Each structure stands twice: as structure tokens, then as C-alpha cells.
Amino acid sequence: MIRDLLFSFSQWSDTMVLGHAIRESVWLFPFVEIFHVLALAVLGGTVWLLNMRLLGVPLLREAPLPELARQLWPLTLWSLVVVLLSGYALYASEAIRVFSNWGFRVKMVALVLAVLFTFTLHRKVVRAQEGNVAPVWRKTAAVVSLMLWLLVGLGGRAIGYIT
Amino acid sequence: MGFSHFLQWLSETPFSDVIRGSVWVQPLLETIHLLTLTVFFGFVVVLDLRLLGLVLVSQRVTEVHSQLNRWLYVAFATMICTGVLLFSGDPVSFWDTVFFKTKMCLLFAALLNIGVFNWTVGRRASQWDLAPDTPLAAKAAAIISLTLWVAIIAAGRGIAYAVQPPA
Numbered sequence: 001m002i003r004d005l006l007f008s009f010s011q012w013s014d015t016m017v018l019g020h021a022i023r024e025s026v027w028l029f030p031f032v033e034i035f036h037v038l039a040l041a042v043l044g045g046t047v048w049l050l051n052m053r054l055l056g057v058p059l060l061r062e063a064p065l066p067e068l069a070r071q072l073w074p075l076t077l078w079s080l081v082v083v084l085l086s087g088y089a090l091y092a093s094e095a096i097r098v099f100s101n102w103g104f105r106v107k108m109v110a111l112v113l114a115v116l117f118t119f120t121l122h123r124k125v126v127r128a129q130e131g132n133v134a135p136v137w138r139k140t141a142a143v144v145s146l147m148l149w150l151l152v153g154l155g156g157r158a159i160g161y162i163t
Numbered sequence: 164m165g166f167s168h169f170l171q172w173l174s175e176t177p178f179s180d181v182i183r184g185s186v187w188v189q190p191l192l193e194t195i196h197l198l199t200l201t202v203f204f205g206f207v208v209v210l211d212l213r214l215l216g217l218v219l220v221s222q223r224v225t226e227v228h229s230q231l232n233r234w235l236y237v238a239f240a241t242m243i244c245t246g247v248l249l250f251s252g253d254p255v256s257f258w259d260t261v262f263f264k265t266k267m268c269l270l271f272a273a274l275l276n277i278g279v280f281n282w283t284v285g286r287r288a289s290q291w292d293l294a295p296d297t298p299l300a301a302k303a304a305a306i307i308s309l310t311l312w313v314a315i316i317a318a319g320r321g322i323a324y325a326v327q328p329p330a
Contacts, residue, residue, distance in 0.1 A: 030320060030321070030324055033320060034316065034317045034320055037197075037200075037316060037320060038204070038313060038316060040201060041200055041201045041203075041204035041205055041208075041316070042204065042205050042208050043201075043205070044198075044201025044202060044204075044205050045201060045202055045203075045204060045205005045206050045207075045208060045209060046205055046209070047205075048201070048202050048205060049205070049206070049209070059230055059231075059234070060219070060222065060226070060227065060230050060231075061230075062222060062223070062226055063219065063221070063222055067221070068219075071218055071219050071221075072209070072218065072219075075208070075209070075212070075218065150198075153194075153197070153198060153201070154194065157190065157193070157194050157197065161190055
């Protein structure tokens, strides 16, 4: 049922003008891919920075973590928007092909979890005053976040290698 | 022995063979290269946006600089190592593509930009550490840096397409 729904979505994406245009062009795929890589690097950088702080690494220690998280939030948010938009465009150009790719499937599940986690629990922990959340939960939040994003990255790398 | 002979010789070493021939060595190196890049470029963006006065304005420039720098050095060294190894796996093809030469020139320019910054306006950073508006020279260095790193990453993607088209 869910599989059919997702497959229909892939079929629909595959036939859209966007995917068609990227498929037909020699340079459009690499061009969109560069934006995808640049934005994911910015996202990765901010995720790494905040998680290191949660783990107790004294990175930019002069700034309280809630303050740091608030100031970096636009960077996290906008890089995520660019990653998702460029990612969807790349997917649309080969939606049917990647649908059965296990690297892609792992990446998508990890991505949904990572985004949900970032916007809910992780955001809460990162913005809480230092003493209000036990260190063990701060560290757990950091490890879960790093693992989920790492899985997104590894799944993404695997798409190209699994045929 | 000319340079092209050196590349030819390098590509025929067993060392090069291992990188090229193994199913997992090349993907592993590329994955480490890319994961490190996400930390490196993310931190470069934070640092340059601070120089532009756009983020972390309540933090001293010198503090942001010195704290991010340690990570940037480690990340850069990791990328140089994995980059050299990836190059060794197929030196002739790498050298053949214009993207590789472009990337190396841009990389040199980016390092030069850092050097110039550190020797000029960066040296006096303690004087404008917390100023609401950063000096024009610092802003220029930040914009040059961002432009160059974006171009370096773009050229890097170009190499991947030119040397071995992704499946």
C-alpha cells in the first residue's frame, strides 16, 4: 500500500517537466548537484558544530549553546531548504531508477528521521539552558543526530555505487 | 624524467593498483573526502559570515577564528591526504582533465587569500574584534574565500565526472 503510493509518486515525479529537463541536459544534473553538495556541506557544518558542543567539546565556548543554536538556525534552515529542493530535482530526473535502489531507500528513511529529530527533540535539547537537561541526554541527542545524518550521507554515497 | 613520465610511473605502481583495483578503497576514500568536506566547508562558511558581520556578531572575530581554525586544519589535512590518495589511483586521468588543474590553481589562490588576510587586516583583528561593522578588507577576504571554495567544490565534482562518470 505505502509502496504503491511511493511508486506512484516516483512515476509522477519522473514524468514532470523538471525531471525531464534535467535528464535531457548534459550539464543540468551536475549543476544542480553542486548546489546540493554546497548546501549539505553548510548543513553538515552547523550540525557538527552544535553536536560537538552537546558532547562537551569546547568549540566556541564563549557563546552559550542556546545562543549559538539560535544564531546558526537560519544557516541550518536555509541550507536544509536548498538541500531538499535540489535533492528533489535530482531525484525527479531518475525517480523510477532510484526507487528500487537500497542506498536511496536507506537515505530517505534516515532523512525523514533526521529532519524530524532536528526540528523536535534535538532543537529542544540544543536550546535548553545548560543545567536543564542531563548531560547524558545531551550526549544521546548529539549521537543520535550525528548517526542519522551520517546514515543519510552514506546512503547517498551508496546510490551511485549500487546498481 | 618528465612529469608525464612520473604520472605514468605512479599509475603503474602496486600502490596505485590497490586504490584503482579494489571495490571499496576508492569509494571509502571518496566518502571520507566528502564527509570531511561537509565539516570544512560548513566551518568556512560560518567563519566567513562572521567576517562579513552576518552571524555570531556577539562573538569576538579572533575567538571564532582561533576555535574554528583547529578543526579547519585537521579537516584540510584529511582532505589533502584522501585527495592525494584518490589522485594516485588514476594520476594520468586526473592530470588530463581541466577540472583538476583548475581545482589546484583555485586551491592555491584560496591559500594565498588566507595568507594575505593573516598578514594584513587579520593581523590587526584584535582592534576590530567586536566592532559592529567589520573592515572592508575583511569583508573582501571573506567574499573571495567563499567564491573560491565554491569554485573548488564545483571543480571537484567536475573531476568525478571527467575521471569516472558516476553510474
